[in-house]
Amino acid sequence: MEYRRLDNLEAYQLMLDSIMNLLPHSLRFILAHLPEDVQASIEEIRLRESRPLEISYQDRYAFLDESGQIVQHESQAYKPTGKDFQYVLEQLTNHSLYTYEEELRRGYITIPGGHRVGLAGRTLLDQGQVKQIRDVSSFNIRVARDLLGVGKTIVPYLYDPAARSVHHTLVISPPQQGKTTLVRDLARLVSRGEWGTAAAGALAGRKVGVVDERSELAACVKGVPRFDLGPRTDIMDGCPKAEGMMMMIRSLSPEVLVVDEIGRPEDARAIHEALHAGIRVIATAHGADYEDARQRPVLKELLNEGVFARYVILDRRKGKAAPFRVLDRQGRQLEPQR
Amino acid sequence: MLKFIGAVLIIGAAALIGFIQAAHYARRPKQIRLLISALQRMETEIIYALTPLPEAFALLGKQLAEPLASLFRLTSERLLKSHGAPLREIWQQTVQEVWKRSSMKQAEQEVVLQLGSVLGLTDRGDQVKHLRLAVSQLQAEEAESRDEQRRYEKMWKSLGVLIGALVVILMY
Numbered sequence: 160m161e162y163r164r165l166d167n168l169e170a171y172q173l174m175l176d177s178i179m180n181l182l183p184h185s186l187r188f189i190l191a192h193l194p195e196d197v198q199a200s201i202e203e204i205r206l207r208e209s210r211p212l213e214i215s216y217q218d219r220y221a222f223l224d225e226s227g228q229i230v231q232h233e234s235q236a237y238k239p240t241g242k243d244f245q246y247v248l249e250q251l252t253n254h255s256l257y258t259y260e261e262e263l264r265r266g267y268i269t270i271p272g273g274h275r276v277g278l279a280g281r282t283l284l285d286q287g288q289v290k291q292i293r294d295v296s297s298f299n300i301r302v303a304r305d306l307l308g309v310g311k312t313i314v315p316y317l318y319d320p321a322a323r324s325v326h327h328t329l330v331i332s333p334p335q336q337g338k339t340t341l342v343r344d345l346a347r348l349v350s351r352g353e354w355g356t357a358a359a360g361a362l363a364g365r366k367v368g369v370v371d372e373r374s375e376l377a378a379c380v381k382g383v384p385r386f387d388l389g390p391r392t393d394i395m396d397g398c399p400k401a402e403g404m405m406m407m408i409r410s411l412s413p414e415v416l417v418v419d420e421i422g423r424p425e426d427a428r429a430i431h432e433a434l435h436a437g438i439r440v441i442a443t444a445h446g447a448d449y450e451d452a453r454q455r456p457v458l459k460e461l462l463n464e465g466v467f468a469r470y471v472i473l474d475r476r477k478g479k480a481a482p483f484r485v486l487d488r489q490g491r492q493l494e495p496q497r
Numbered sequence: 498m499l500k501f502i503g504a505v506l507i508i509g510a511a512a513l514i515g516f517i518q519a520a521h522y523a524r525r526p527k528q529i530r531l532l533i534s535a536l537q538r539m540e541t542e543i544i545y546a547l548t549p550l551p552e553a554f555a556l557l558g559k560q561l562a563e564p565l566a567s568l569f570r571l572t573s574e575r576l577l578k579s580h581g582a583p584l585r586e587i588w589q590q591t592v593q594e595v596w597k598r599s600s601m602k603q604a605e606q607e608v609v610l611q612l613g614s615v616l617g618l619t620d621r622g623d624q625v626k627h628l629r630l631a632v633s634q635l636q637a638e639e640a641e642s643r644d645e646q647r648r649y650e651k652m653w654k655s656l657g658v659l660i661g662a663l664v665v666i667l668m669y
Binding site: 180245246249252253254255256257258260263291 | 543547548549550551553576580583584616617618619620621624
């Protein structure tokens with residue numbers, strides 16, 4: 160266990176390095192001089208041109224001044240300049256913005272290490288559709304955390320003894336609650352066959368297919384995942400979810416499909432297709448809780464049909480007893496099990 | 498006798514200077530043409546292959562002849578270990594170094610520096626426009642340099658020898 164933790168720490172340092180490489184010296188200096196506990200728990204670094212530099216960490220936010228001190232008032236904070244922005248953009252696109260047109264249209268770029276950089280600025284339109292973001296004036300660097308083992312407590316709930324696989328599962332949570340981190344770990348556990356329950360016996364891992372539309376789950380760089388997703392996992396990187404699921408079903412014979420953030424009609428169709436092919440699905444969706452998810456157009460149908468047999472609701476806000484709840488097909492809470 | 502050796506040296510030196518000047522006039526259009534073809538290859542890399550600039554430069558560095566090979570090779574190397582210097586600055590530095598060793602002149606350098614200030618900073622369509630603009634400006638320079646070659650190449654060759662001869666005659 161100790162070894163594992165050390166491993167994690169090293170990996171974490173590597174992850175931070177890929178962010179530091181993006182930043183100009185002024186910002187690198189600021190972040191390097193943050194208190195250690197803050198540095199280790201940064202969730203987002205927000206740059207806005209000529210406006211205060213902000214970070215969010217441990218469910219809080221703070222402005223930073225040019226020496227890396229936390230200041231509560233915005234007027235004392237460091238304000239990234241146009242030059243800083245030019246620097247970040249050039250590093251982000253490897254001096255070649257034209258290779259990131261698709262990403263600029265969607266509004267984010269995934270960097271090595273799996274971190275995602277969201278962009279805002281002036282948009283260029285082409286026949287009413289956003290063609291590109293130009294004059295980028297906001298960067299939101301979301302620090303990806305690969306927490307090995309966060310899914311361990313949840314996996315036993317999802318094990319389906321009848322099928323000797325996982326139940327169809329939908330993870331519901333508001334943004335920034337660790338949805339992606341959780342499904343990544345679930346994919347890894349299922350792929351490796353760590354079911355975490357005696358009922359599973361010596362059941363081996365399952366073939367897992369991951370459709371990673373936004374390169375967040377696996378953080379592929381040139382097709383090779385940067386995160387460990389288990390030994391029996393195939394990844395379709397940067398592929399639209401519905402299409403990717405169909406491609407997986409047709410050609411890669413997965414036993415479990417993992418997708419992030421479903422919500423479009425074609426996603427629902429692809430999930431139905433997977434059901435008929437006998438493939439188990441683990442998906443995530445935005446929403447505050449089960450009832451909230453039921454209000455959303457596409458999810459409503461899927462939920463009412465009883466497609467999913469397990470719902471995992473994440474909520475790690477302060478003052479909550481449990482960081483997650485697991486519901487069954489009818490939305491009843493399941494008791495913790497051994 | 499000593500005077501004779503001196504005279505031979507003077508004529509030799511003057512002829513050499515003339516030939517070097519002539520060679521510059523002969524090489525300039527060739528190098529500009531090479532530069533144009535390099536930019537056209539770069540256009541292909543950008544539009545069809547979507548190769549990032551550091552890689553595209555490295556590729557061109559291998560394919561082209563000197564002195565342009567070192568322009569692209571050096572730029573690529575410097576980009577990779579730049580730790581974030583903007584492309585524009587690295588390009589400018591490298592262009593100025595390479596131009597000293599080439600037969601190309603200020604006019605071409607201006608075109609290439611201008612290109613360097615937009616390379617990699619815009620989308621594909623825009624990059625292509627800038628590359629084509631640079632190519633057409635270079636083509637104009639190429640035509641002019643051919644014209645100069647025709648007029649001055651022979652002149653410098655004979656001028657060198659003749660000036661050497663003149664100095665020798667005055668000496669005697």
